[in-house]
Amino acid sequence: MTTVTTVTGAAERESVAVSELSRDPEGVVARVATLGRLRITDPGAPDLVLATAAHEAYDVEGLTVVARLSLALMRQDGAAAALLPALVEVYPWARHLGVDEGSAFAGELLAALAEVTDPGAGDAVRRVITSWRATAATNVAPEPPTDPPRPPNGA
Structure with missing residues (x-):
């Protein structure tokens, strides 16, 4: 039995159960060739994605264009000041x-996006985002009390 999932957004994504891949590998490969990308689901494991080269x-190529355009825009006068509000729009945290x-x-x-075509670049971008998200969370975490709580009067 084929499991098909549709994700709303810019593109529709289809998926098949891993059992379909083992039962009909040629059919799955044909779908990958037609769709360009196909998600393979297995309830007991992380999903896999098969894609054509x-x-x-x-x-x-799309990521490279976005990265190069972003870097070029950042070299323009006043761009750094405009980037901070844009970052908050993309990453509310x-x-x-702070400004610095x-x-x-x-x-x-x-800098991580500039290396987008290098192997492992996605990991570098993810590490930067994860690290700074943790810093933002630390900035809003309540400070632990310096004195132990005192019992109420009369207790």
């Missing part, structure tokens, strides 16, 4: 970063 190349921290986050993110 051409589809993957289009994804890398970034509002908890926000600038550092932007710089690290842009």
Whole structure:
């Protein structure tokens, strides 16, 4: 039995159960060739994605264009000041970063994006975002009390 999942958004995504891959590998490969990408689901394991090399190349090309355009825009006068509000729009937690921290986050993110075509670049971008999200969470965490709580009067 084939499990088909549709995800709303820019593109529809289909998926098949891993059992379908073992039962009908040629049919699954044909679907990958037609769709460009197909998610393989297994209830006991993380999903896998099969993609054609051409589809993957289009994804890398799109990321490269976005990264290069972002870097070029950042070189324009006044762009750094505009980037901080944009970061907060994309990452609402970034509002908890100070100005210097926000600038550092932007710089690290842009540096990681500049390497988007290198193997492992996605991991570098994810590490930057995860690290700065943790910093923002630390900035809003309540400080532990310095004195132990006192019992109420009369207790």
